[in-house]
Amino acid sequence: MLIDLFNHWIVITLMMCGLYMVIAHGNLIKKLVGLAVFQTSVFIFYISMAKVDGGTAPILADGIVHYSNPLPHVLILTAIVVGIATTALGLSLVVRIKEAYGSIEEEEIQQQDIQHQKNNAHTKVKLEEEA
Amino acid sequence: MVVAFAIIRMKDLFAVVMLLGIYGLLSASFFVAMDAVDVAFTEAAVGAGISTLLMLVVIAITGRKEKANRHKPLPALLIVLITGGLLVYGTLDMPHFGAADAPIHNHVAPRYIDDSMAEVGVPNIVTSVLASYRAFDTFGEVVVIFTAGIGVLTLLSVARRKEDDEEATAINDSMHEQHLVIRIVAKILIPFILLFALYVQFHGDFGPGGGFQAGVIFAAAIILYTMLFGLNTARKVINQTFIQLIAAIGVLLYGSVGIVSLMNGGNFFDYNVLASDPIAGQHLGILLIEWGVGCTVASIMIVIFFNFAGRRELYQHNQVPQNQEPS
Numbered sequence: 012m013l014i015d016l017f018n019h020w021i022v023i024t025l026m027m028c029g030l031y032m033v034i035a036h037g038n039l040i041k042k043l044v045g046l047a048v049f050q051t052s053v054f055i056f057y058i059s060m061a062k063v064d065g066g067t068a069p070i071l072a073d074g075i076v077h078y079s080n081p082l083p084h085v086l087i088l089t090a091i092v093v094g095i096a097t098t099a100l101g102l103s104l105v106v107r108i109k110e111a112y113g114s115i116e117e118e119e120i121q122q123q124d125i126q127h128q129k130n131n132a133h134t135k136v137k138l139e140e141e142a
Numbered sequence: 143m144v145v146a147f148a149i150i151r152m153k154d155l156f157a158v159v160m161l162l163g164i165y166g167l168l169s170a171s172f173f174v175a176m177d178a179v180d181v182a183f184t185e186a187a188v189g190a191g192i193s194t195l196l197m198l199v200v201i202a203i204t205g206r207k208e209k210a211n212r213h214k215p216l217p218a219l220l221i222v223l224i225t226g227g228l229l230v231y232g233t234l235d236m237p238h239f240g241a242a243d244a245p246i247h248n249h250v251a252p253r254y255i256d257d258s259m260a261e262v263g264v265p266n267i268v269t270s271v272l273a274s275y276r277a278f279d280t281f282g283e284v285v286v287i288f289t290a291g292i293g294v295l296t297l298l299s300v301a302r303r304k305e306d307d308e309e310a311t312a313i314n315d316s317m318h319e320q321h322l323v324i325r326i327v328a329k330i331l332i333p334f335i336l337l338f339a340l341y342v343q344f345h346g347d348f349g350p351g352g353g354f355q356a357g358v359i360f361a362a363a364i365i366l367y368t369m370l371f372g373l374n375t376a377r378k379v380i381n382q383t384f385i386q387l388i389a390a391i392g393v394l395l396y397g398s399v400g401i402v403s404l405m406n407g408g409n410f411f412d413y414n415v416l417a418s419d420p421i422a423g424q425h426l427g428i429l430l431i432e433w434g435v436g437c438t439v440a441s442i443m444i445v446i447f448f449n450f451a452g453r454r455e456l457y458q459h460n461q462v463p464q465n466q467e468p469s
Binding site: 015016017018019020023024026027030031034035038040041043044047048051054055058059060061062063064065066067068069070071072077078079080081082083084085087088089090091092093094095096097098099100102103104105106107109115 | 155158159162165166169172173176177178179180181184185188189192193196197200201203204205215218219221222223225226229230233234236237238239240241242244246247250251254255258259265266267268271272276279280283286287290291293294297298348349350352354355357358439442443446449450453
């Protein structure tokens with residue numbers, strides 16, 4: 012039954028939303044939000060794989076035979092916290108970029124870099140001429 | 143999914159971040175439906191709480207409008223569609239949703255479910271796998287969090303200046319009038335949130351919970367306090383140097399449990415040798431390392447938030463040198 016694969020397709024749609032945001036948007040915060048969406052889609056993927064029909068949460072109790080798979084839960088549990096820590100690192104980089112360039116739009120930053128390189132090359136030529 | 147599409151369309155970053163919070167909360171409830179209660183705990187505190195707040199602080203620094211032009215939306219769409227199509231093609235061979243005979247349920251999972259009670263003696267399988275079977279892996283994760291915290295500190299830490307304090311207190315007093323209801327409600331709630339975090343920490347062996355969840359819930363309470371009562375008040379309650387120390391002690395505690403078990407003649411993180419009875423040893427080991435995890439996670443989250451908020455305050459006072467040209 013193809014419809015039984017719907018959980019994978021939802022994950023893929025979410026993941027592609029995230030990927031599109033990372034590629035197509037110039038704003039650095041928007042890119043990080045895209046990464047977060049992407050990340051959560053992977054979490055959903057793992058957790059939906061762990062689900063067993065008729066199973067319950069993996070906490071041992073009397074009279075329960077089926078449990079969902081605990082291993083993906085463990086992996087994702089730690090991954091979420093690690094994810095927020097790394098996102099925070101990314102955000103702090105964005106703050107520093109804003110301080111250095113006065114903008115968080117990718118294209119403006121690139122333009123400033125090109126401008127800067129041209130200026131540098133110019134002064135270098137000048138110095139060589141003087142020498 | 144609808145929320146994700148809305149996130150793409152929105153130009154206003156403030157709304158985007160709010161939607162991201164909703165997305166986090168929705169996925170947390172999805173995790174409950176999928177039996178992953180521990181994960182849902184963490185996602186609710188992190189996805190809907192801490193990450194939203196962090197993004198908001200950053201937006202307060204960088205401005206909330208996104209520029210209209212997107213570069214190359216068509217090629218991007220093409221790449222995304224092709225990748226998505228390939229992935230969908232790949233899923234055709236995947237095990238069906240909820241199937242009990244899927245490969246992932248036949249590898250190590252049966253061992254965890256069948257034997258963990260006898261070997262570790264903890265009803266919550268997630269905790270026993272996290273803290274005992276895969277303790278080394280978890281140690282790595284804690285170190286990653288610690289490293290990320292150090293990274294944020296290096297990038298954003300600012301020397302605090304004395305004369306700002308008086309000014310900030312004045313601002314705080316004026317805010318007292320504005321958010322009176324929220325503040326009083328928060329004052330009543332925060333002790334219970336902290337208590338709940340401790341419950342989650344210690345009850346993690348028996349119910350859903352553990353160091354990671356407790357850490358983020360605890361941090362969320364402190365962050366709530368900081369938002370409402372101002373950074374300086376919060377810094378008076380919690381000394382940042384002290385918190386940094388706690389973060390390091392957490393990692394150290396975790397690592398030393400491993401070393402002690404080595405010295406007692408077992409493998410690294412083999413808790414059976416920690417006490418005369420293997421089960422008691424496992425209990426002691428799990429308790430200690432969950433403490434280590436809880437301390438590190440909570441204090442790193444608090445440190446990260448303090449640093450972002452500290453940067454923002456500097457901005458308000460216009461003390462950051464604005465050099466337009468990178469030098």
